[in-house]
Amino acid sequence: MGCAKWVLVRKNGNMNVIVCVKQIPDPANPGALDASSNTLKREGKLILDESDSYGVEMALQLVAAAGGGEVSLVSMAPNSETSGLRTALAMGAAKAVLVSDPALLGSDALTTAKILAAAVTRLGGADLIIAATESSDGYTGTVPEQMAEVLGLPSVTFAKKVSVEGGMLKVNRQTEDGYDEVTCPLPALISVTAGVVEPRYPSFKGIMAAKAKPVDEVTAADLGVTLVGWAGAGQKVSSVTQAEARAAGEVIEDDGEAFAKIVTFLEGLKVI
């Protein structure tokens, strides 16, 4: 990587972007742990994590603004699952690498980052790699920055506004106090917050076209990453317990006077 890619970007205006996407169980259904492995149950149909739809949209917009190039996807999922990938392909991504391997069960965030970084390398790298700040099911929230470190790239996390001008990335990055304006040469990695752009809905044409787009399915061994799954994880689940449930209180139907109930409740707490 290094400067060569950046020169390429400036010369012919092409920009290639890789988006990390996660396929997750539908968040509308309650999650469950597999009793034997203590991992999240991920059987059945998986969908594109909504958090990742922002990255896909951002990538498509940046490539369009550059005047050329393409958006590729990398994903790690069990059982050769592609339904979430197809959604992102239908939005306009060109191709995908899917890492699906029973040996990956129990992988920690560090192993996941190594796997996804290797998948990026398999695609020949990119000018820009985009991920969500965290997934909606596991929400460890470290994988993007870990990937950047594995790939030796600069990174800007929590990007809430992104543009590329003259081969230079310009990002407004969320901070505790407000935001920082950050510049960064390509190649680089960013994680984008939800709401950074408005994700498009796949068109009928896009959905049909997605069915024929290439998905390169590989295993961890194909990528040359060893010691994955529980074997490579620096952690083990020692117990799973139910938290003390919070009891529901009084529920009333508004008869036009419910506001008075709230006033009384607040008075009782001496906060008004």
Next chain:
Amino acid sequence: MGINNIWVFAQVANGAPTSGSLELLTKARSMGATVSVWVAGDGAAVAGALGEFGASKVFAVSYGSNLAGVAVASAMKASIDAGQAPDLVMFPQSYEGRDVMARLSVKVGRTVLTNNVEIVADGESVTVTTPIFGGNTLVATTFTGGTPYLAAFRPKSFVPESVAGSAAEVVVVNVPDLGATGAAQVIAVHVEETTGPKLDEANIVVSGGRGLGESAKYEMIESLAKLLKGAPGASRAIVDAGWVPYSYQVGQTGKVVKPSVYIACGISGATQHMVGMKGSKNIIAINKDKEAPIFGIADLGIVGDLHKVLPKLIEALQGR
């Protein structure tokens, strides 16, 4: 052996260590180890506050226009390579904290466990607890690799306790050569002025969700919050929709709040949201769907149209 040497990364916001950082310092101290603090930037400015909560030494990373995360992680790695390796590094779940822990995790080849609310050391063995499924289930996870163990904690997991200590000794640490990973540069810093109490410190929080129907109706949430001297918050749905900034978001991705009173208006109670507010002492929910999960944890639930309930409530409070 056991856990003898702990590092705490302290997040600084508005010139002071965040309460989440002071909590970790308190917890680390209670584990009976030597505790050193790492900060990004001016160590002298926070040495007093950190010393008050028991830090004896502060490593202040002078990161210039670099992003703090990669700079602090590299400085920590250099210190570890120089023979100063800690047994455990504790991070607050903050913007910089996440960057530091992720970069450090790869540099030292150790996993990092995030979203924790508790940590227990038993000799060599360290176990952390993470709530999942909106806090209904607690998963205890034990580190199995070598030290240093890396763990990040949700805000409000512990209670910060001052020991009235004197100012900590400040050791300024320069950033090692970051190579390509240091290419990102901060060119301008913007501080967003907020009026009223901070969302994660307010005694009363009033949050709005999709049930508001449209962006303009968020005004009702702001008025009510102001009348109650509280802070306005939001569900992820309306942050994603662009009605309010990300900094308003309460939930797994946003802020964790534990006010005396939390008023959820037009919020159904998705797991993502509940994680961030179910520790509130009292919860009031207004929602038109009586099946909404939020009613399962509310002390007072109003099944009704918030567009009717809120204006009346605001009027009643204005009249006091």
